[in-house]
Amino acid sequence: MASYKKTFKHTLSARKELNSVNEKLFNNENSLEDLYNLNNDISNLNKTIGGQTSNPEVVQQKLLDFISKNNYNVNIVSIEDVHLFSDNEFLIYSNQIELEGTFSNLINILYEIEKHFKNSRVVSTQLYSKKNYRTNTKNLFLKIILQNYENTK
Structure with a gap:
């Protein structure tokens, strides 16, 4: 009993502390690996969501170029101004076009x-x-809303 109190007790507690x-x-080590994986996931999501841009008017011009260069026989009826929405982390740009x-x-x-x-x-x-009502015909329209964002942090 005396040897247990003198040596084994301290050895067992040291072993528990070591474990x-x-x-x-x-x-x-796992949390560093998890952090690296989360950063990769965030960059993949950034690519998937719609890319980061600093000039939303450029996106609108590129959309017009894309539609006009491809010959689909559609008419552009209207293009709304860029709508901005911001929260604590993102600035979201919304473009609306009607064809x-x-x-x-x-x-x-x-x-x-x-x-x-x-x-x-x-x-x-x-x-x-x-x-x-002038021509007594029905016209078909397509309204498209596109978004991209900018990370404000």
Whole structure:
């Protein structure tokens, strides 16, 4: 009993403390690896969400160039001014464009914008028709809202 109190007790407590320190060290190494993985995930999400830009008017011009260079027989009806929204971390730029054309042409241009226009991402679309009472015909329209953002931190 005396030898237990003198030597083994201290050895066992030192062993427990060593195990505890080793576990904390292992958790710290894992947290550095987790931090690296999270940073990679954030940069991948930044690319997926819509790229960072400092000039939203350039994105609007590139969108117009993209639509006009591809011959889809659609008419650009309107382009809204760039809408800005900010919160604590991001400044979000929203562009809205309205196109007129046939169903197949509007769907084709929407597909091309989603797949190949990398400066901004499509967040909302709306197909609707309006009746033209002068010509007694219905015209089909496509409203597209695109967004990109800037990290303010």
